[in-house]
Amino acid sequence: MSKDLTDLKVQKEVLIEGNPTFETITDNVSRVVEKKPGKIWYILFTISGSLTLMLFGILAFLFWEGTGIWGLNNPVGWGWAIVNFVWWVGIGHAGTLISAILFLLRQRWRTSINRFAEAMTIFAVICALLFPAIHVGRIWVIYWVFPIPNQMGMWPNFRSPLLWDTFAVSTYFTCSLLFWYVGLIPDLATLRDRATDKIKKIMYGIFSLGWRGGNKQWKHYELAYLVLAGISTPLVLSVHSIVSTDFATSLIPGWHTTIFPPYFVAGAIFSGFAMVMTLSLIARKAFDLEHVFTPKVLERMNIIMLLTGTMVGYAYSMEFFIAWYSGSEVERFAFINRAFGPYAWAYWIMISCNVISPQLFWFKKLRNSIPVMFIVSIVINIGMWFERFVIVVTLSRDYLPSSWDYYSPTIFDIGIYIGSFGLFFTLFLLFLRYLPMVAMSEVKGVLPEADPHHGGGH
Amino acid sequence: MAKKMNVIIAEFESSGSLLHAAEKMNAEGYKNYDCHSPFPIHGMDQAMGLKRSPLGYIIGFMGASGMLGMIALTYYTNIYGYPMVVSGKPLFSWQAFVPVIFAITILMSAFGAFFGMLALNKLPRLFHPLFFSQNFGKFSDGGFFVSVESDDPKYDEEKVKSFLSSIGGKNVEVVKD
Numbered sequence: 001m002s003k004d005l006t007d008l009k010v011q012k013e014v015l016i017e018g019n020p021t022f023e024t025i026t027d028n029v030s031r032v033v034e035k036k037p038g039k040i041w042y043i044l045f046t047i048s049g050s051l052t053l054m055l056f057g058i059l060a061f062l063f064w065e066g067t068g069i070w071g072l073n074n075p076v077g078w079g080w081a082i083v084n085f086v087w088w089v090g091i092g093h094a095g096t097l098i099s100a101i102l103f104l105l106r107q108r109w110r111t112s113i114n115r116f117a118e119a120m121t122i123f124a125v126i127c128a129l130l131f132p133a134i135h136v137g138r139i140w141v142i143y144w145v146f147p148i149p150n151q152m153g154m155w156p157n158f159r160s161p162l163l164w165d166t167f168a169v170s171t172y173f174t175c176s177l178l179f180w181y182v183g184l185i186p187d188l189a190t191l192r193d194r195a196t197d198k199i200k201k202i203m204y205g206i207f208s209l210g211w212r213g214g215n216k217q218w219k220h221y222e223l224a225y226l227v228l229a230g231i232s233t234p235l236v237l238s239v240h241s242i243v244s245t246d247f248a249t250s251l252i253p254g255w256h257t258t259i260f261p262p263y264f265v266a267g268a269i270f271s272g273f274a275m276v277m278t279l280s281l282i283a284r285k286a287f288d289l290e291h292v293f294t295p296k297v298l299e300r301m302n303i304i305m306l307l308t309g310t311m312v313g314y315a316y317s318m319e320f321f322i323a324w325y326s327g328s329e330v331e332r333f334a335f336i337n338r339a340f341g342p343y344a345w346a347y348w349i350m351i352s353c354n355v356i357s358p359q360l361f362w363f364k365k366l367r368n369s370i371p372v373m374f375i376v377s378i379v380i381n382i383g384m385w386f387e388r389f390v391i392v393v394t395l396s397r398d399y400l401p402s403s404w405d406y407y408s409p410t411i412f413d414i415g416i417y418i419g420s421f422g423l424f425f426t427l428f429l430l431f432l433r434y435l436p437m438v439a440m441s442e443v444k445g446v447l448p449e450a451d452p453h454h455g456g457g458h
Numbered sequence: 459m460a461k462k463m464n465v466i467i468a469e470f471e472s473s474g475s476l477l478h479a480a481e482k483m484n485a486e487g488y489k490n491y492d493c494h495s496p497f498p499i500h501g502m503d504q505a506m507g508l509k510r511s512p513l514g515y516i517i518g519f520m521g522a523s524g525m526l527g528m529i530a531l532t533y534y535t536n537i538y539g540y541p542m543v544v545s546g547k548p549l550f551s552w553q554a555f556v557p558v559i560f561a562i563t564i565l566m567s568a569f570g571a572f573f574g575m576l577a578l579n580k581l582p583r584l585f586h587p588l589f590f591s592q593n594f595g596k597f598s599d600g601g602f603f604v605s606v607e608s609d610d611p612k613y614d615e616e617k618v619k620s621f622l623s624s625i626g627g628k629n630v631e632v633v634k635d
Contacts, residue, residue: 022496022600147531155535159544164557171561175568182572186496186598193595209582213597214492214605215480215502217579222498223511224575231521231567234560242557444600445497452477452499 020291022444029187029438030194032287037433040286045429051422058415059134067137069412076395076407081135083388084417086243087271088128088424089169090264090384093236094272095121096176099183100232103225109300111442112292115187116283117276118180119437123427124275125173127420132165134416161245168242172235179228182221185211186441240268247391254334254394257322263315270308270354271384273301277377279428281370283437292438295368302367305380309358312387316355334394342406343393346386353383462635464608465587466618467594468627469601473499475626476602480505482625483604490610494597516574517567524566528559587635594633 020028062069072079095117102110133142145166147156156163188208195201211217241261248260277298284293323335338347357379361367397404431437444450470476473495480493484507493502503510532555536542541549576582588594588605597603604627606618615632622630 026496026599147535153540155540157542158532158536158558159551159554161557164561167558167561171565171568174565178568178572182575190496190598193598205584206582209576210584210586211581211598212492212586212588213494213496215495215499215506216492216508217581218495218498219503219508220511220513220575220578223513224571227514227517227571228568231564231571235564238557238560245557441497441598450473450497450499452472452474452501 020447021449022447025440025443025447026190026194028289028292029436029440029443030191032432033191033434033436034194041429041433044425048422048425048429051419052426053422055416055419055422058412058419062134062412062416063139067135069410071407071409071413073405073407075398075403075405076393078135078392078395079407080389080409080413080417081131082246083385083392084420085128085131085135086264086388087385088124088131088420089172089243090240090268090388091272091275091381092121092124092128092172092176093240093265093268094276095119095124096172096232096236097269097272098276099179100229101236103229104233108446109294109297111439111446112294112297113276113280113301114442115180115183115439116280116437117272118176118183119428119431119435120276120279121176121272122173122180123424123431124272125169125176126427127424129169129173130420130423132162132169161242161249164242165246168235168239172239175228175232175235179225179232182225182228183439183442184435185209185221186213187436187439189213190440191436236269237265240264252395252398253328253330254319254323254338255391257319259315259318259322263312263319266308266311266315267354267384267387270305270312270358271381273305273308274377274380274384277301277305277373278381281374281377283432287432287437289438292443298370298373299367302361302373305377306358306361306367309354309380313355316351330399334397337397338390338394341397343390343396346390346393350383350386350390353379354387357383463587464615464635465591465605465633466608466615466622467588467591467603467605467629467631467633468622469593469596469603469629470627471602473602476604477502477505479604479625479627483606486612486621488606488610488612490607490613492605492607494594494601494603494605496598496600511578513571513574513578516578517570520570520574521563521567525559525563527566528562529555532558587633590635591631591633593629593631 070079070081095114098110098117099114099121103114133139136142136145144150144154145156145163185208188204189211192201192204192208195204241264244260244264247255248257250256280293280298284290320335320339323331326332338344357376360372360376366372393407396407468479470479476493476495477499480502483491484505493499493506495502529552532552533550536549536551536555543549544551593601594603594605604622606613606622612618619630619632
């Protein structure tokens with residue numbers, strides 16, 4: 001009964017604008033992949049490809065020389081590598097939220113952005129996984145983090161949050177990839193059936209696995225999709241909670257707090273939505289997909305950013321309150337030092353980007369303005385990077401004043417971070433070039449004529 | 459190699475007419491037929507008289523074995539493989555192992571869902587007689603088709619063709635393997 005009611009509500013709302021038919025949806029989405037990309041694509045691909053090559057170059061030097069090329073010093077043993085790791089993995093969370101949680105809640109407006117957001121998740125997690133891997137220093141023994149029987153007779157320490165991270169993030173990556181691929185199968189079949197040249201036909205043919213769209217296949221497919229959505233849902237909460245335990249289980253003042261897991265998850269969704277927003281605003285402009293990424297979808301994403309941004313702001317103030325309320329001197333010092341110490345500049349960048357800027361979305365006019373949301377979405381991601389930076393550089397003033405030091409990155413830290421953008425955008429551009437960026441079969445499924453009872457069929 | 463199989467396909471206008479066609483095919487007693495559409499159609503399983511997908515059991519089994527396997531691994535490594543006392547806690551302090559056990563449970567369930575779905579759908583199957591049809595490719599765009607395979611117990615080329623036309627099928631076509 002209640003399901004019927006939600007269906008009714010959805011019917012009233014126009015999810016995809018411009019009254020498209022199934023054929024126009026196929027056309028609009030597929031032609032992006034089928035035609036030769038414009039000059040812009042080649043320019044962007046050259047830039048991001050060169051940055052990726054730069055990344056590989058720096059990584060080679062890093063493996064040769066060791067992590068001494070970074071700006072790490074004695075109190076700050078975790079530098080940009082961890083900041084970037086947490087930042088990238090956080091960005092990934094919006095994709096899973098959109099594809100899994102909103103799917104289970106039957107928020108059908110998600111269909112236009114889910115493919116896109118899931119791709120972003122996968123590429124962001126690839127960038128994220130890079131950083132802990134290179135941070136181990138001796139990458140050639142990275143297999144020690146996996147429980148593989150070895151000649152030393154040693155096993156990994158399953159009590160360590162860093163090991164939880166390995167398991168959580170690699171599971172997250174695998175599940176996201178499978179989920180994404182399952183969603184892609186029917187659309188790859190569409191591209192296969194439309195392909196005119198032989199190589200494309202063979203490649204899309206192989207990757208669509210021989211999909212025939214029969215209901216006997218849809219039956220298993222739909223259940224698999226539902227279950228993958230279901231099991232990805234706890235991952236949205238668990239992965240970043242586990243990432244936060246990297247900090248929270250230590251005894252560092254400013255890190256050792258129970259608020260970390262929920263606060264990290266809210267921050268992850270916040271920054272992830274900002275990234276989806278940035279990318280989809282570019283894509284809808286570049287590929288004329290304004291009727292698919294409708295203003296309504298964008299507005300809802302802004303509301304989610306307002307919500308999670310405010311939650312993050314609440315967490316910042318609660319941290320301060322608890323630092324005072326706990327009566328712990330070192331805890332109090334850690335927080336006063338954050339706001340007024342040598343890194344106060346980073347702290348106030350964080351506050352103004354993360355807490356103040358999303359408040360603009362209280363105004364209907366501003367949250368419907370494309371330039372405003374574009375700028376705010378970028379500002380938010382800058383702010384979220386600084387949030388993790390502020391947390392990590394708390395290390396610079398620990399219990400013992402004699403060991404205090406100021407941390408600053410070297411050119412290699414910066415190069416690897418910029419290079420990870422190169423990797424991300426290279427993958428993203430390849431995705432836009434070769435795969436349908438909107439889930440066609442799902443979008444067709446939410447059109448009014450997809451309903452078998454549409455138009456008085458019964 | 460599997461023996462040659464012919465398929466008869468007929469095109470329908472909309473998801474609604476495909477649903478009706480499915481009901482009639484089911485009532486007529488066909489078994490090896492399928493209804494192809496660009497997206498899953500609500501209510502089609504009932505119309506075709508299909509049972510629930512058994513995929514849930516596969517996923518449940520895979521998830522449970524992932525969980526038990528990981529409990530066994532953490533137990534073995536902490537009790538026998540590399541026992542290490544940390545802060546005087548018991549060797550098998552299971553609370554600390556929950557995150558990894560949880561992660562592997564999820565991972566194995568995901569594998570169950572993905573590979574189970576492919577196995578039940580008999581995919582990947584890159585070749586199928588349906589792909590010989592020029593018209594059938596529309597199923598992934600906006601076309602709706604019923605296909606009847608020649609291993610159906612009621613298969614009779616002429617009868618199936620006329621039945622498909624009688625229930626509103628257009629462009630009836632016999633696809634030979």
